[in-house]
Amino acid sequence: MRPLPDWLTDNRDTASLAAMLAPDSSSSLEALAAESKAITLRRFGRTMTLYAPLYLSNYCSSGCAYCGFASDRKTPRHRLEPDDIRRELAAMKKLGISDILLLTGERTAAADFNYLQRSVEIAAQEMQRVSVEAFPMSVNEYHELAGCGCTGITIYQETYNRERYEALHRWGPKKDFIDRLETPARALEGGIKSVGLGVLLGLSDPVEDALNLYRHLRHLGRTYWRAGMSVSFPRMRPQTGGYEPPFPVDDRLLARMIFAFRIALPDTELVLSTRESAAYRDGMTGLGITRMSIESRTTVGGYDDPENKEKGQFEIFDDRTAKEFCLALRKKNIEPVFKNWEPAYNGPSDGNASTVHPEKAEPCH
Amino acid sequence: MDVLQLGSYTFSSRLILGTGKFSNATIMLQAVRASGAQLVTVALRRFNREQAEDDLFGPLSAIEGITLMPNTSGASTAAEAIRAAHIARELSGSPFIKVEIHPNPQHLMPDPIETYEASRILAKEGFLVMPYITADPVLAKRLEEVGCVSVMPLGSAIGSGQGVATAAMIDIIIRESGIPVIVDAGLRSPSEAAHAMEMGCGAVLVNSAVAAAGNPPEMAEAFAEAVAAGRKAFKAGLMQKSGSAIATSPLTAFLGANG
Numbered sequence: 001m002r003p004l005p006d007w008l009t010d011n012r013d014t015a016s017l018a019a020m021l022a023p024d025s026s027s028s029l030e031a032l033a034a035e036s037k038a039i040t041l042r043r044f045g046r047t048m049t050l051y052a053p054l055y056l057s058n059y060c061s062s063g064c065a066y067c068g069f070a071s072d073r074k075t076p077r078h079r080l081e082p083d084d085i086r087r088e089l090a091a092m093k094k095l096g097i098s099d100i101l102l103l104t105g106e107r108t109a110a111a112d113f114n115y116l117q118r119s120v121e122i123a124a125q126e127m128q129r130v131s132v133e134a135f136p137m138s139v140n141e142y143h144e145l146a147g148c149g150c151t152g153i154t155i156y157q158e159t160y161n162r163e164r165y166e167a168l169h170r171w172g173p174k175k176d177f178i179d180r181l182e183t184p185a186r187a188l189e190g191g192i193k194s195v196g197l198g199v200l201l202g203l204s205d206p207v208e209d210a211l212n213l214y215r216h217l218r219h220l221g222r223t224y225w226r227a228g229m230s231v232s233f234p235r236m237r238p239q240t241g242g243y244e245p246p247f248p249v250d251d252r253l254l255a256r257m258i259f260a261f262r263i264a265l266p267d268t269e270l271v272l273s274t275r276e277s278a279a280y281r282d283g284m285t286g287l288g289i290t291r292m293s294i295e296s297r298t299t300v301g302g303y304d305d306p307e308n309k310e311k312g313q314f315e316i317f318d319d320r321t322a323k324e325f326c327l328a329l330r331k332k333n334i335e336p337v338f339k340n341w342e343p344a345y346n347g348p349s350d351g352n353a354s355t356v357h358p359e360k361a362e363p364c365h
Numbered sequence: 366m367d368v369l370q371l372g373s374y375t376f377s378s379r380l381i382l383g384t385g386k387f388s389n390a391t392i393m394l395q396a397v398r399a400s401g402a403q404l405v406t407v408a409l410r411r412f413n414r415e416q417a418e419d420d421l422f423g424p425l426s427a428i429e430g431i432t433l434m435p436n437t438s439g440a441s442t443a444a445e446a447i448r449a450a451h452i453a454r455e456l457s458g459s460p461f462i463k464v465e466i467h468p469n470p471q472h473l474m475p476d477p478i479e480t481y482e483a484s485r486i487l488a489k490e491g492f493l494v495m496p497y498i499t500a501d502p503v504l505a506k507r508l509e510e511v512g513c514v515s516v517m518p519l520g521s522a523i524g525s526g527q528g529v530a531t532a533a534m535i536d537i538i539i540r541e542s543g544i545p546v547i548v549d550a551g552l553r554s555p556s557e558a559a560h561a562m563e564m565g566c567g568a569v570l571v572n573s574a575v576a577a578a579g580n581p582p583e584m585a586e587a588f589a590e591a592v593a594a595g596r597k598a599f600k601a602g603l604m605q606k607s608g609s610a611i612a613t614s615p616l617t618a619f620l621g622a623n624g
């Protein structure tokens with residue numbers, strides 16, 4: 001068994017985050033909220049960057065106990081073909097979306113690297129910004145993906161507790177805890193400009209996971225000084241018939257985590273998805289979160305065919321339309337920002353770019 | 366008349382406004398008008414050709430008496446900034462480009478090496494280049510040499526509101542510079558803007574301090590007044606600080622009249 005990396009036990013700068021997250025913390029939730037709000041306003045202004053997910057495929061070879069797409073689930077499997085993708089993108093563009101997250105399950109013959117790469121190419125022709133949440137890849141594969149216009153990779157460790165991790169990931173490539181842990185570094189090594197990290201809240205002790213997530217971010221920041229980073233806070237809810245999270249995180253603890261991360265990492269993008277309710281997302285607006293998903297579908301496709309009643313990867317709690325959601329943001333005096341990127345900045349991040357090679361960073365065609 | 370000269374362009378206002386971070390376009394436009402700014406900067410990544418409601422460029426270009434200066438914020442290398450500059454010129458028609466290159470999208474510190482490269486090439490191509498830089502006097506001279514029309518050293522980190530934390534370096538840059546020095550980033554209050562102008566800056570650029578204020582248009586106006594006051598004070602000549610005044614009985618009298 002490969003040993004844990006040193007950084008996972010590095011206590012160099014965890015003290016203040018640990019103090020804010022401790023169950024008996026002396027900092028009141030209200031005080032943390034006020035500080036988090038002030039930092040967010042100074043650094044990000046009165047804006048919220050918006051993106052939407054597009055599930056390309058739900059084929060999967062892994063057996064994550066908590067996931068609706070695990071390979072033992074009897075859910076119908078499909079993938080979007082290039083023309084389907086173009087139709088979905090067109091429907092998304094009609095909603096104003098220009099920043100997109102492409103998702104697949106674990107690597108399979110039906111949805112492998114070539115399929116993903118082709119999909120990124122198509123998306124990059126239509127959208128201003130393309131990120132990917134898929135299977136772990138090699139440094140070379142990440143480099144190729146960056147060349148095709150992928151600027152960000154989202155890869156959650158799910159939990160940093162190795163024992164729990166290995167129990168929850170019953171089979172498939174995702175079972176390898178250390179390989180998963182090393183994936184964001186490989187993405188940055190390959191020239192991906194930013195990585196999105198997170199733990200799936202509910203799987204294990206949330207405070208322990210949050211501190212390890214922070215250690216991971218700090219380690220990556222020190223090793224890859226160019227790295228853009230974002231943190232998501234996906235939370236599992238107890239659902240009827242679904243997987244019961246053994247460590248449920250309540251609204252107040254989730255809020256405490258978001259505020260504490262904003263204070264500990266003032267410049268980092270913090271993301272909250274439609275897994276959370278409209279009321280919770282509205283309440284959080286302006287207090288620390290700077291990026292939210294809108295109009296999410298967690299079924300394969302689903303934008304072009306609103307009648308699709310299939311079960312998605314997880315349940316959506318905020319199902320407002322983009323229009324409704326923007327209205328709520330504006331009521332809070334926050335501007336929704338659909339486009340916050342320029343394809344001229346696509347291409348692998350260049351480790352030593354002191355001379356100008358415009359052709360080097362040209363996206364592929 | 367006392368004007369800010371940037372290339373062949375002259376401006377009577379010495380306040381430049383950034384246009385990101387506002388709660389909506391209407392408030393942003395009100396702030397721009399209230400500031401009296403004649404030069405405003407807008408990020409190319411906030412140009413949205415496909416969705417008017419999300420576009421910052423369209424509404425700004427409709428205001429009369431405003432020159433737009435697109436910026437390359439989001440670029441992490443010289444190559445990216447150059448590509449962005451070309452697109453921005455095509456879309457906006459403006460000869461100005463604010464070169465902003467931050468390889469780390471988190472703290473947004475400008476990369477001196479990439480910024481130098483991009484500025485050199487863009488100036489040669491005929492752009493009026495305004496590079497956003499750390500407060501480094503040597504870098505400022507190197508950028509002047511390659512034809513930039515101003516340099517824009519940071520007062521402190523973007524969005525930090527720490528004021529002119531780099532005052533000692535900016536002082537050297539101003540003393541040595543043949544082009545206007547514009548303090549960009551970090552200003553929180555009008556008094557800090559006045560201070561920068563008293564030091565001899567050609568202009569200041571403000572964004573967060575206005576966008577995040579309780580009443581952005583009013584804060585924009587306050588900045589305009591502070592900038593004008595600071596400039597006036599600079600022109601009038603500030604009284605020497607105590608300690609550096611010339612003694613009434615000369616210390617060198619013993620050297621004789623023709624010494």
Ligand code: SF4
Nearest residue numbers: 060062064067070105
């Ligand atoms: S979480 Fe991802 S890898 Fe695991 S079963 Fe679901 S789709 Fe597959």
